[in-house]
Amino acid sequence: MSYFDAASSAPLHPVARQALLASLDEGWADPARLYREGRRAGMLLDAAREAAAEAVGCRPDELVFTSSGTRAVHSAVSGALSGRRRVGRHLVLSAVEHSSVLHAAAALEADGGSFTEVPVERTGAVDPSEFGRALRADTALACLQSANHEVGTEQPVARVAELCATAGVPLLVDAAQSLGWGAVPGGWSLLTASAHKWGGPAGVGLLAVRKGVRFAPQGPADERESGRAPGFENIPAIVAAAASLRAVRAEAEAEAARLRALVDRVRAEVPRLVPDVEVVGDPARRLPHLVTFSCLYVDGETLLHELDRADFSVSSGSSCTSSTLTPSHVLKAMGVLTEGNVRVSLPAGTTGAEVDRFLEVLPGVVAEVRERLGAPAAAAPSPAPRASxxxxxxxxxxxxxxxxxxxxxxxxxxxxxxxxxxxxxxxxxxxxxxxxxxxxxxxxxxxxxxxxxxxxxxxx
Amino acid sequence: MSYFDAASSAPLHPVARQALLASLDEGWADPARLYREGRRAGMLLDAAREAAAEAVGCRPDELVFTSSGTRAVHSAVSGALSGRRRVGRHLVLSAVEHSSVLHAAAALEADGGSFTEVPVERTGAVDPSEFGRALRADTALACLQSANHEVGTEQPVARVAELCATAGVPLLVDAAQSLGWGAVPGGWSLLTASAHKWGGPAGVGLLAVRKGVRFAPQGPADERESGRAPGFENIPAIVAAAASLRAVRAEAEAEAARLRALVDRVRAEVPRLVPDVEVVGDPARRLPHLVTFSCLYVDGETLLHELDRADFSVSSGSSCTSSTLTPSHVLKAMGVLTEGNVRVSLPAGTTGAEVDRFLEVLPGVVAEVRERLGAPAAAAPSPAPRASxxxxxxxxxxxxxxxxxxxxxxxxxxxxxxxxxxxxxxxxxxxxxxxxxxxxxxxxxxxxxxxxxxxxxxxx
Missing domain, CATH: 3.30.110.40 (TusA-like domain)
Incomplete structure (x- = not known):
């Protein structure tokens, strides 16, 4: 089996596994308690917060742990919007944000606020000037991902952060796809991430809110996590998340270079080996481990099924895949082909041999699906012309x-x-x-x- | 060390640990995906849901997994209130609910709704008739815990459920403290629980909503967990939660009888060994593993500290313990002494020898704290009477x-x-x-x- 869907969820990193096991014995008690087991749990939590804050590039007291990346995004958006309610109830976001951001925007709209979606170029990136023009006097918050989860394109976060700072609008950066590769530079105000994307366990998200950013947590709160993430802390998972973030960061530069070379091979070879293919996303400013392409005359579900039979696990932004009947909003916003869409995202440790075997298998699989659907051959001879x-x-x-x-x-x-x-x-x-x-x-x-x-x- | 604070968080059950380890390797992928790893994760999730639903006594499609018991309560309250918004915005709850329920009630009030707190008797139990009288024509939801988390008193849930059914008001039962001991009987409409209370891992709550109960999830949603718990599922923890619930249930009857005998010993011996003590909570209708008493002339923080030094981890509803400066709302509602309060909640497997040692140590510890504070001796002779x-x-x-x-x-x-x-x-x-x-x-x-x-x- 070759699992090529790290952008969806990465297998557990060995360091995460080890840290999780160790803290199952040490970190199960309530860190708010004064007795020995509670103090020990509290110390583990503090140490994890310091490690994660260092990796994020913020102060420990600016960072809280949530129960998922989605929860971090929802809390970040609702807290930042409420903190600036006097300014207005307008949100700016790119058209290619993760669905958790879109859902938060939809909830705002349902509650009487409004949002502006900034379109993207064909590469998937926003134009900073266009993003800047969307900021209004009543804009309470702007959201921009660090890199896109479906096509890997990096967003111009530093430039957009400058424009937001000038306009006095806090910027929330969803760093779910990139945090394992490096800290998000530039002047973000809020940042969110998700541990299972970098090889940490499920059940841990990060929410960083810079000091000075107005933030009013919404919904019922308790005294945990600075009042920003109610419910009993999942300390073993938090410890595993922080330890694995540190571990993947230590390996990030070398592993990024290695995976980038493998992805470059896919980017170059797929269009050579498979006719009628479009490789999408920015060719240079992109995540190291992720490449997406779309194959004409192929339906995504069948393609995924056949690749699974050939022992490759990939995802797709086509319709009729997994539980959705609508094609990816990201591919739609980019204006690229959605049919026969394949996202390959390599987990750390993927070998060149696995990628070679994928390139060996793919052309036959695509050809077979096309044949089954009666697709035209790549260079079919044209019959005599007819009228329209x-x-x-x-x-x-x-x-x-x-x-x-x-x-x-x-x-x-x-x-x-x-x-x-x-x-x-x-x-x-x-x-x-x-x-x-x-x-x-x-x-x-x-x-x-x-x-x-x-x-x-x-x-x- | 003797850890006597199971009601706060139980140490991980061996079955939970084993299931967690096994599913770290099998259950890390996205269960919404069609490839092998996704299908395997999906099957684990389905099996866990079936096991948990059986233990709760509901259909699998009535049960979702949340990220904590607190989250389950918050989602249950907000979803049920919104589902019955046309009826009204009034909530009925007992005065001794868990803080997560009180916080949800406070959020309702801040948003323009209202609630009625039903007082409790000196045992900590509500009077069903009084609970029934609090139900109004505009009551959207009623909340009653199955058993109290601080004093162990069982609530008359079945009788209250009947009254709610007659009034057409759905009843939410917070079963956090009791679910490991047995299913909640009677006609509840919604039920919540928390895995780390029965020896499951942190990070898993249960939310059951009976078919036919009007329920409108609030906040941004996604397609996971029937739209009731957004964010990537924490499948290894969910599997561990379900497996350990089944395991503790298999042992529940025998273990309850054993712990009940140990708790009876504490209930009988503490007032005999320590002067000026009040044992609180219902002496018969109570959780098997939990006993609470308050010692006159003692401050809770010092007492906990001294017991910790003597290797006993217990909690307290007194003020100045952990992070709080106000005494427990539960003890307050019961009208019992809050000072020198000690909650002993025995985890499964506690031995008689541990309890004996606690009874040996306690009188000296209390006497020492009293002496330090200059408390009156139990039978001090009175001097000649003075005026007022x-x-x-x-x-x-x-x-x-x-x-x-x-x-x-x-x-x-x-x-x-x-x-x-x-x-x-x-x-x-x-x-x-x-x-x-x-x-x-x-x-x-x-x-x-x-x-x-x-x-x-x-x-x-």
Whole structure:
């Protein structure tokens, strides 16, 4: 088995395992108690806080442990918004934030506030100036991830932090994907992270709030974790999280260089080995261990299933994968192809041999899925041109509409159009993305009696 | 060391440790993923849910795992209140609920709702009729613990559940202290619990919501745990929680009988060995492993410190212990003495020899603390009676005001009064409690230039 989904959850780091075991015996008591077991638990908690704060780059009293990264984000957003309620109830965030940030924004809106989503470039990065322009006089908080969880693109956090500072708006950085690789530089006000992303245990998130940032924890509170994370502290897991963060940081530079080389190999080889593939995300400013590509004429669920059968565990931002029927909001915001999407995120220790075997297996798997779906061959000869065409894909799921489009585009003369009737929502993203990849013109969409008519003009 | 504070947190059960270790290797992946590691994690989660639901006595799809018992309570209260918002925004709870329930009630009040605290009898139990009378047409939710965490008294849950059902009000039962001993009987609508109380790991709470109960989760949600507990599932801890719940239940009947005998020994021997002690809580309807008593003329912090030095870890509801300066709301609601309070809660496996040693050590420790504070000897001879007296204890912390009162009560004639001037808040509880214990009349309190004047009439 090759597990290539570290961005979803990393296997437990050996140091985390060791620290967890040791503190199961030492850290189970209530750290608020005055007796021996309580004092011992309290000392473990203090030491873990110091280690984690050092890795984050903040003071220990600025950092609390939450029960997950999601909880850290929810608490950070609600606490920061409430702390600045007098300023206003407007939130700025990038369009490619983690769903936990989007859910917090939706909760704000449901409660009468509002938010602005800053669009991203095709690489997945926000334009700092555009982010800056979204800041308003009533903006209570801005949110920007350090690096994207689906495509690995690093965000211009330092520059955005400057703009936020100038505007007097606190910036929350979701560092879930990057904290294991290094501290987030620049002038953030709040920072969140999640231990199981760096090889720590599940059940531990970090929430750092810089001194001086107005922060009013929401919901019922208790005296634990400075009133910012109610409930009994999970000290064994916290100790394991802090110890493993320190351990992965010690290995980060060397491991990043090693994994970056493996990812570069995937980035170079996949388009060479598999026809009709788009590698997405910034080619240079990116996480070292993560690469994402999309394969035309392939559905994500089948592709994942076949890769799993071939012993590779990867994830996908396509629709119909895991429990979701809508394609990834990240790929959508980037305007790239969502069909046949594969995210490869290598855990520490991945070998070159594993990556080589993946590159060996992938072309056959993609070809087989395409054949099963009746996709056009990469260099199929065109029959004689016909007049403009309508393709009816109503009731058929992606990638069928794109496959049908690709099959017939050669049948109309250059300058003529193909109209695809489709009612699968993913077609709205994938037909324009296909046009961009294939250098055809996407004319636009029109409502139809059933579904939507997508019009494409043949250019080449 | 004898750790006698299981009600705060129990040491990890061997089965929990074993299950945790096994599932660290098997259960770290995202259960929402389709690949092998994800499916395996998902199967572990499903199995844990089935086991926990069986122990709770509900359907697996009625049960979700939260990140702590506190979180389970907060989510249960906010979700149930919102689900019945049309009915009203009134909450009924007993005056001796766990602080997490009180905090949820306070949050409701801060948000414009209201609550009624049902007082308890001197045993710590609510009177079901009184609880029933507090239910109103606009009551959205009622909360009653299965057993009290500080004094061990079992609440009349089944009877209260009937009254709630008649009134059409859902009943939330906080079963944190009792679930390891057995399922909560009767018609509860919502139930919460906390794994580290029964020997499971920290970081796992249970929230059960019966089908048909209106429930609207509050705050940002995601697709995990039926939308009721956002954030990545902590599967190794969940597996360990479920496995240990099953294990402690298998041992519960025998262990309860064994610990009940040890607790009976403490209940009988402490008043015999230590003068001026009040054993609190219901003598029969109580948790098997927990006993609480209060010692006159002793301050809780010193007592805990001395017991810790003698290798006993216990907790206290007195003020000035751990991080709090106010005495336990539970002891206050019961109207019993808060000073020199000791809660002994025996973890599974406690031996008779440990309890014997505690009974050996306790009298000396209490006597020493009393001597240091200048407390009156148990049977001090009274000097010739004086006229009514005023004792100035301003600026002095409990138990000094009670000690001063006890020293001089014999100096006034029967029928005359002693007035104690004090500004420590605990005096308000402990002077009436002392009067009850000593069969003196507590006349009442009056505001004074500084602090409060507590008036006591000598009867014996």
């Amino acid at each position: 065409l309508v393709v009816d894909s109503l009731g058929r799921r992606c990638p069928i509409p794109v496959i049908e489009l690709a099959k017939v585009i050669g049948e109309v003369p250059v300058g003529s159009t193909v109209t695809v009737l489709a009612d699968d929502e993913a077609a709205r993203l994938d037909i324009p993305a296909w046009c961009e990849m294939r250098e055809q013109e996407y004319v636009g969409e029109e409502p139809a009696d059933r579904g939507t008519a997508y019009v494409v003009r043949r250019l080449t | 007296l005023v004792v100035d204890s301003l600026g002095r912390r409990c138990p000094i005001p009670v000690i001063e009162l006890a020293k001089v009560i014999g100096e006034v004639p029967v029928g005359s009064t002693v007035t104690v001037l004090a500004d420590d808040e605990a005096a308000r509880l402990d002077i009436p409690a002392w009067c009850e214990m000593r069969e003196q009349e507590y006349v009442g309190e009056e505001p004074a230039d500084r602090g409060t004047a507590y008036v006591v009439r000598r009867l014996t």
